[in-house]
Amino acid sequence: MSTDLQSRTAAPKAARPAPWKPWRSNIGLKIAMAVSGVLMVLFIIAHMAGNLHVFEGREEMNAYAAGLRSFGAPLLPHESLLWVMRIGLVASIAVHIGALIALSRRAHHARPVRYAHRHKAKGESPNAYGIMRFGGIVIFLFVIWHLLDLTWRTVNPVKDAHDAYGAVMATFDPDRWPVTVFYLLALTALGLHLRHGIWSAVQTIAGPNTKWRKRTQAIALAVAVLIVAGFAIVPLAVTFGVVS
Amino acid sequence: MKLSLRIWRQPDADTKGQMVPYEIEGVSEDASFLEMLDVLNEHLIAEGKDPVAFDHDCREGICGACSLVIDGQPHGPQAATTTCQLHMRRYKDGDSIDIEPWRAGAFPVIKDLVVDRSAFDRIIQAGGYISAPTGTAPEAHSVPIPKQDADAAFNAAACIGCGACVAACPNGSGMLFMGAKVSHLSLMPQGQPERRTRVLGMVAEHDASGFGGCTNQGECAAACPKEIGLDVIGKLNRDFRKAAVRAA
Numbered sequence: 195m196s197t198d199l200q201s202r203t204a205a206p207k208a209a210r211p212a213p214w215k216p217w218r219s220n221i222g223l224k225i226a227m228a229v230s231g232v233l234m235v236l237f238i239i240a241h242m243a244g245n246l247h248v249f250e251g252r253e254e255m256n257a258y259a260a261g262l263r264s265f266g267a268p269l270l271p272h273e274s275l276l277w278v279m280r281i282g283l284v285a286s287i288a289v290h291i292g293a294l295i296a297l298s299r300r301a302h303h304a305r306p307v308r309y310a311h312r313h314k315a316k317g318e319s320p321n322a323y324g325i326m327r328f329g330g331i332v333i334f335l336f337v338i339w340h341l342l343d344l345t346w347r348t349v350n351p352v353k354d355a356h357d358a359y360g361a362v363m364a365t366f367d368p369d370r371w372p373v374t375v376f377y378l379l380a381l382t383a384l385g386l387h388l389r390h391g392i393w394s395a396v397q398t399i400a401g402p403n404t405k406w407r408k409r410t411q412a413i414a415l416a417v418a419v420l421i422v423a424g425f426a427i428v429p430l431a432v433t434f435g436v437v438s
Numbered sequence: 439m440k441l442s443l444r445i446w447r448q449p450d451a452d453t454k455g456q457m458v459p460y461e462i463e464g465v466s467e468d469a470s471f472l473e474m475l476d477v478l479n480e481h482l483i484a485e486g487k488d489p490v491a492f493d494h495d496c497r498e499g500i501c502g503a504c505s506l507v508i509d510g511q512p513h514g515p516q517a518a519t520t521t522c523q524l525h526m527r528r529y530k531d532g533d534s535i536d537i538e539p540w541r542a543g544a545f546p547v548i549k550d551l552v553v554d555r556s557a558f559d560r561i562i563q564a565g566g567y568i569s570a571p572t573g574t575a576p577e578a579h580s581v582p583i584p585k586q587d588a589d590a591a592f593n594a595a596a597c598i599g600c601g602a603c604v605a606a607c608p609n610g611s612g613m614l615f616m617g618a619k620v621s622h623l624s625l626m627p628q629g630q631p632e633r634r635t636r637v638l639g640m641v642a643e644h645d646a647s648g649f650g651g652c653t654n655q656g657e658c659a660a661a662c663p664k665e666i667g668l669d670v671i672g673k674l675n676r677d678f679r680k681a682a683v684r685a686a
């Protein structure tokens with residue numbers, strides 16, 4: 195890092211790439227991150243609500259799973275709803291992680307040296323930086339495991355694609371308790387991610403005033419708790435034998 | 439009182455620096471933090487050593503020249519207070535204090551605790567102004583401004599451009615500073631003509647100067663000596679989104 199004292203207000207040597215695109219800016223990327231994040235939140239709420247069919251028993255749950263596949267039949271082709279979801283999700287994840295990588299690299303250049311004296315965070319959303327990035331990695335690993343487990347059944351004993359209920363029972367079997375522990379760990383990371391992410395997204399997209407920012411923070415916390423509780427109840431119920 | 443200091447010493451921009459320990463005795467609790475450093479420098483000069491370079495000007499909390507990260511906190515432990523307004527009565531005999539420069543890629547160290555904050559000047563040059571015809575000042579009541587807007591604009595205008603927000607941010611982002619400037623001007627009728635070019639220009643310069651993006655963690659607002667709040671970042675985001683959509 196050198197400093198040209200002769201021209202202290204001159205533009206930096208590395209000129210910005212022309213033409214400059216607003217959507218490549220830090221704020222533009224944050225908006226992309228926020229929009230893709232909100233789409234994933236909507237999906238995840240629907241997913242959570244769907245999971246609760248487990249408590250209605252095998253027939254009901256499998257009928258719900260089949261219903262998702264035949265949604266809109268005979269007007270719409272088989273699995274059309276699922277494909278819209280899948281494409282939307284893959285796109286959201288790609289945008290979310292793409293923006294994340296670009297922003298993380300810029301942040302790393304913007305803050306290359308650490309303080310010798312580290313003081314504990316005292317911002318409104320303390321440690322969001324670490325929670326979002328490292329917690330995000332946990333979520334990412336979990337999503338891969340989750341696909342291998344309950345979507346493709348690679349690591350699940352129940353291979354019958356039509357028996358979603360059986361697959362859930364098998365994966366959270368008391369003997370496979372580490373799976374439940376990992377699931378709960380990932381949920382904790384997701385909960386923390388969303389407690390910050392939901393209000394952060396509103397701040398990024400809508401830019402509320404102080405009063406509404408505080409309200410958004412409360413709503414974000416409530417939604418995060420709801421999502422975590424709604425997801426956690428299923429593996430807990432199976433592992434502790436409430437449903438089997 | 440007697441204090442153990444550790445101060446970042448770096449001879450120039452291109453030489454590696456390090457934390458250097460100093461002992462100082464007889465510090466008055468009525469002294470300001472910068473006066474304490476003045477005393478240390480007198481000792482260093484008397485010993486024929488290089489005094490510690492640090493930025494300061496008004497020493498009354500209004501110019502934004504003073505900096506210093508004190509025990510990991512920009513402008514030190516006292517809320518809503520610039521380094522120059524921090525007094526030694528905050529400390530007690532035997533305390534140790536770590537003093538470092540602002541840390542940000544966009545604020546390279548010039549010497550010791552002095553950093554180059556001209557990136558902020560460039561952001562202002564890129565749009566943080568209004569174009570007005572010169573001449574006698576217009577009659578104050580000729581352009582009425584709602585009290586609420588005037589107050590909000592005034593609060594944002596309290597930003598002294600010190601850069602503590604950047605120093606505190608884990609992303610090295612200048613969004614609080616930029617948000618303060620954009621809020622201040624876009625709340626005023628005089629700021630409307632250039633409103634869109636202003637926010638686009640400032641954001642482009644901010645990014646090109648090497649500041650990071652905002653994670654909404656809020657370290658900036660907690661460190662700001664002028665209590666600029668996160669709402670200005672919301673306003674900046676909103677103004678930017680609207681301007682970018684129009685420009686597209």
Ligand code: HEM
Pocket residue numbers: 224227228229230231232234235238287290294322326327329330331333334337387388390391392393394395396398652653654
């Ligand atoms: C695949 C793993 C994931 C990673 C690595 C990740 C990482 C991140 C990071 C680093 C941020 C930026 C935080 C900030 O700068 O404020 C963020 C924001 C966000 N994430 Fe994720 N995330 C992941 C998955 C998810 C999922 C599954 C959801 C939704 C259920 C989600 C929802 C959000 C939301 C709503 C935001 C706020 C947008 C903003 O304003 O930045 N993320 N994520």
Ligand code: SF4
Pocket residue numbers: 596597598599600601602603604614615618658661662663664665666
């Ligand atoms: S927003 Fe606050 S911390 Fe940032 S430059 Fe302005 S006065 Fe300093």
Ligand code: FES
Pocket residue numbers: 493494495496497498499500501502503504520521522523598
């Ligand atoms: S020296 Fe002017 S604000 Fe501190």
